Amino acid sequence: MGARKPFSKVIKANIGDAHAMGQVPITFIRQVLACVTYPDLIDKADFPPDVKKRARDILGACGGGSIGSYTASHGIEQIRQHVAEYIERRDCHPARWQDICLSAGASTGIKNVLQLLCNHLDGKPSGVMIPIPQYPLYSASLAEYGLTQVGYYLDEAAQWGLALDELERSYKEAQKDCNVRALVVINPGNPTGQVLTRSNIESIIKFAHAHRLLVFADEVYQDNVYAEGSQFHSFKKVLRELGEPYSSTLELASFMSISKGYMGECGLRGGWAELVNLAPPVQAQLYKCVSAMLCPSALGQAAIDCVAKPPMPGEPSYEQWAREKANVLSSLRERATLIADTFNQMEGFKCNVVQGAMYAFPSFELPPRALEAAKAAGKEPDVFYAFELLEQTGICVVPGSGFGQRPGTFHFRTTILPQPELLKQMLDSFKQFHQAFTAKYA
Template sequence: MQRAALLGIKKPFTEVIRANIGDAQAMGQQPITFLRQVMALCTYPNLLDSPSFPEDAKKRARRILQACGGNSLGSYSASQGVNCIREDVAAYISRRDGVPADPDNIYLTTGASDGITTILKILVSGGGKSRTGVMIPIPQYPLYSAVISELDAIQVNYYLDEENCWALNVNELRRAMQEARNHCDPKVLCIINPGNPTGQVQSRKCIEDVIHFAWEEKLFLLADEVYQDNVYSPDCRFHSFKKVLYEMGPEYSSNVELASFHSTSKGYMGECGYRGGYMEVINLHPEIKGQLVKLLSVRLCPPVSGQAAMDIVVNPPAPGEESFEQFRREKESVLGNLATKAKLTEDLFNEVPGIHCNPLQGAMYAFPRIFIPSKAVEAAQAHKMAPDMFYCMKLLEETGICVVPGSGFGQREGTYHFRMTILPPVEKLKTVLRKVKDFHIKFLEQYA
């Protein structure tokens, strides 16, 4: 807002709508009751005697507390996380993928960001002759570029195919790899599926191709799968890298190194504030594993309350349990709403001349491509801003809608985008989309 104020324009809106961050509950999404009941019981075990809490929630809480030091969320857990929660995560993965998962390979984390940062730190610090290259999609979630830069590694960009609904093309991986080999040692390949900011859901075939490529090139695969529950297109399904890896047979499943990430923050729970997450690591070299354990133990442990939240994400009420019906209703309501808003956003953006928006197959963002006239590009340069930053600042100034310019995520030279969440309630989202439309048309006229 400070930079906006610098532009010296009056503010013709009454409310700032923060469509810039994937924070569902901040936009009014209600927590899943069961999760909060279990968390309250764990927090204040006196409530275990209260008749106002369902028995299945009490059962979950007792199980978690029994695995905590002193039966309390206030004790440190093992650095890797509470045992029974890691077991629940492994059981969840086994159910999801139909292939076994080992609790020993599960590490609970302080949100997915923490897991990604930690594993990248270890993979990059190998200390070879040339610097380590880390391949990331463009557009990407900026955690990746920030961590790579912090670690003094080399960011190797591969471009997602906007014309093909942001698909990942393995030939583009090859191109990026070959170029990178001239100046660094590419060791890690990061994938975000479903995509952030791009919202695509990778096909099974594409995941196979990527795994084969990683196997060929001996790359460590890093699969950011925090949006695994956020799939809206009826033609799309989430396939985990772990599952596909195992289904490709032992040559792959016993050789390709993989870390995959999940979180309490997204899905239908939207519990960002608890900073819960896990990573599963497969085929980790024993030496790397040793370093990982050492690094984690210095950091003591992830927040135990976030671990407990993660437990409920992977172990929600099952059919037949007392809380199941309410849980099912709440879950379907959140996901149904998101699916409606995904379609609505795509449709309304595509009605606007000069905006093109790929289908929002998953995740919780639109990443429309916007046409910025050359006069606006010049005006932006005069303000020493990227053109899409200039656009987003004007949008904020004139409508109060806060979105993130595409340049924050990376995009093909000469193209412009912004990322907008689909998290505002339906009616508010309609208002947002109408305001963006009016703004965009006015913007095109102004800089024609």
């Protein structure tokens, strides 16, 4: 019985949750999960034989043959092996299953590795370089762990790439207050939607090596690459191909998730970290810390297994799996283009190509009277705009100040996840809103 609004529902373009916006689950994953949770289905359900075999294999690796039992803290060994095989297929370089640590979503994996940096040296805390704009898990976790946030700006004019002089500036300025020990790179980017070029990754690796930084390669969107000419290059692959002295010395933790990609299984909580070149006692310490939390969700691990070892050509589930995957990704590709094109037609808006991930992060200008109105309302201008948008249209986006942006610029992040029809409606009402807003404050 609240206030009447000029819309019937809120469009939640604020969070990267594909299923919440109507994306349908991948059949193979759900059939395997159905069987592992209710094993009677293995005999009774009309599911393909490779689904049933997979369910039996997963259950065989679980304590007492039940998905309800605790697993090893860093994950079921068989699934870690499948993840290592997935990485080998992706990169054409060896991966060791012992270096794979499964987690409850990538978030937990990232936090676990960040915890390794929690010591003070020479009375100074550790600093972690993170992109601005950034995904707020990083700022929040750094604050929680007493680590110093060292922001480096992404270069909006260069498709949100990482500029070497900006990395050096941020590193040097921070050195007096903290020991800078790690560098976070999100590729493909959230909230910025860029896919880094291989040469950019090479320079980042050289920079990190020169300053002995542990690289956090947040690669949860590795399957979400849309733009013509863009390609995902994993940090691990580029590191191996750069050769020595980088290949065997740069410390790297790379993260992947089942929440994104074509799967979008956010609620199942599955992810992994691949640890590269960590000193064995450090890795042992990490595995010891992880064991205090018992284990990541076994159901999430079962879903990881389906992602790391999907049906292969010739297997009964392959065609349906490949079709469903391709449909999700091609629809996301169309939505990525539509959204950037629409924003670029709007007065005062500039939106980089959404090369990958699930978001657009356009910049927009606000008339001076809107800035005054925001000030009078006690809000940042982009927050004021986002609230007005929500109030008038029911479209929920996140203001750029939630991720960080260069002072004096305004952005917001929207996902590309509303299904195509809804997205078209959303963009139409967005355009109308923006015209009315600009006219009101002209």
